[in-house]
Amino acid sequence: MTFEEVRKLLQSLGAMRKHIDTLYEKLKRCEADRGNLTSPFGKSNTPIQGNGESVSSVVERSAERVLKAQAEYEIAFSKYMELEDKLSAVVANLDVEEQDVIIECYMHGLPAWKVANKLYLSERTVKNRKHSAIDKITRSFYNET
Secondary structure, eight states: OOHHHHHHHHHHHHHHHHHHHHHHHHHHHHHHHHHHOTTTSSOOOOOOOOSSSSSOOOOHHHHHHHHHHHHOOOOOOHHHHHHHHHHHHHHHHHHHHHHHHIIIIIISOOOOOOOOHHTOOOHHHHHHHHHHHHHHHHHHHHHOO
């Protein structure tokens, strides 16, 4: 992997984490909506069409949305965990200072100046550590192949 590919990989990990959080919230909203729509007797009022066939109720459609949201969440979470596992072993080999910078910049999505304030470093030091860490990750991936 090249330096740029590793940088993009780290960025995508942070973006995937945000996407998973969004999907999780969507799933919770769908489940709450379904719970609010269920009648107190555990039955739904399914309307009947003129030809005798039932039309799916609001509760059934809500249940379908929950199942779809669960499947979407599970796929995204699986991809995230696969990518995180791949990177965690490599990041564990970095210096603690470099780990802190990588985690803050890519996992928490903070810009260099905020990481600098948080870690009591200069912005230049944060950028240097980030560059050094990505370079080490790149070499680590290169040595694996």
